[in-house]
Amino acid sequence: MDRFNAFRIHNDDAGYRAGIEPMDRDALTPGEVLVKVAYSSVNYKDALAGTGKGRILRKYPLNGGIDVAGHVVASTAAGFREGDAVLCTGSGLSETRDGGYGEYARLDARWTIPLPAGLDLRESMILGTAGFTAALGLLQMQDNRQTPTLGPIAVTGASGGVGQLAIDIYSRVGYEVHAISGKLDHFDHLKSLGAAECIDRHQLVFSGKPMDSARFGGVLDNVGGGMLAGLLPLVAPYGNVAICGNAGGIAFDSTVMPFIIRGVNLLGVASAGTARDMRERVWDHLADDWKPQHLDRIATREVTLEQLPDVFDHMLSGHSFGRTVVRLTAV
Structure with missing residues (x-):
């Protein structure tokens, strides 16, 4: 499927606005690893970007979401094959490149982390x-x-x-x-x-x-x-x-x-800009000896793209609690 839905953020002559819209995979920002997104998450930074109450994006338009996890659809980078489970956090997502609030994302291979054994995709986004x-x-x-x-x-x-x-x-x-x-x-x-x-x-x-x-x-x-x-x-x-x-x-x-x-x-x-070697060390720990024991208790909510505006408002009003996971596709 070349056409998909994304929560996209604009800032142009028509003003600052964000919402779900269809887009083509070819319109995604460049990257070596094309991913079918399974999950993302909601961070305070995402709420600021999605409402326009914080100038997070450095270019427009972009898909929101600074976290992403899913399966590789295609890759031109060594080390990534179709079907591989991967994740990415920060690294310009929803700042200079399209983020995780879309059914597909194209990632920079330098910052794409193979999902370590010991974590599933949903757990990786509870962490995010x-x-x-x-x-x-x-x-x-x-x-x-x-x-x-x-x-x-x-x-x-x-x-x-x-x-x-x-x-x-x-x-x-x-x-x-x-x-x-x-x-x-x-x-x-x-x-x-x-x-x-x-x-x-x-x-x-x-x-x-x-x-x-x-x-x-x-x-x-x-x-x-x-x-x-x-x-x-x-x-x-x-x-x-x-x-x-x-x-x-x-x-x-x-x-x-x-x-x-x-x-x-x-x-x-x-x-957001952590060096690759440190990223790998952190995620290896999080999948093993540092893995939280109460992830399901910390993840208090799972939502879809359609529910994001309400989640953003709730978060910015100071009433959010725990982690909100965004489900993009059935896994």
Whole structure:
């Protein structure tokens, strides 16, 4: 079938708009690997792009969806054959090239990952960019000598997709996880995923001192802003703070003291443009020793392309919870 449906985003003289429309496979952005899409997912970035409330796309029109998983239909790249199960996250999807919200996608072979044994296509999209980000943060921390002996890892924005998957992954690996969230009604759920302690962010008071008593061995921070500034003085010597989000702001006011006195490290987690070798390491872990044990509990919703606008509105209103999987074709 050369013609298929896609959730396509436009920005032209007629204005910013998005919705389902038919398109030809030949109209897809170039790439060596043509995939029949089985699943995608919904991330905050997708909601911003799909509603026009965030300027995510760098060219128009494009199909939305920064995550994609499916089966190879055709390939001009070595290593990919018809029928192979593959996945791709970030890597320009729904920014500079057509993303996963279409029945077909044409992928750049450099960033296309063979589905590792231990994951099915749906599981890979429950994880998607959110799970990849959480695991990439852990990989970078452990490459920088993070260990459970340094103390508990605080996860901010713990009720979000990245946060929930981080709790599941990190606790499975052997870390004590302290979940920081303002959504108290989710605390029982977070504990069921492996959080040893849940902290109400509204009750978390920082002293404002350049250094304070060490409370955490490390941090995965989805928030930034004042939260990041407040947590840095609480990190134990040689602990790592992996920053992967900016829900609380892009700027933070801190001092050099945690860095030069305790040797605390601030690590940037850039999941969209991760190098190929690191991608493979992360996905190998996620399919094996880091695979979350509660994926079906974290995936709270499965939708079709037609339902995406409602999902976007729900997410941007702050009411989404867990991970939403987008089903494209029967598998």
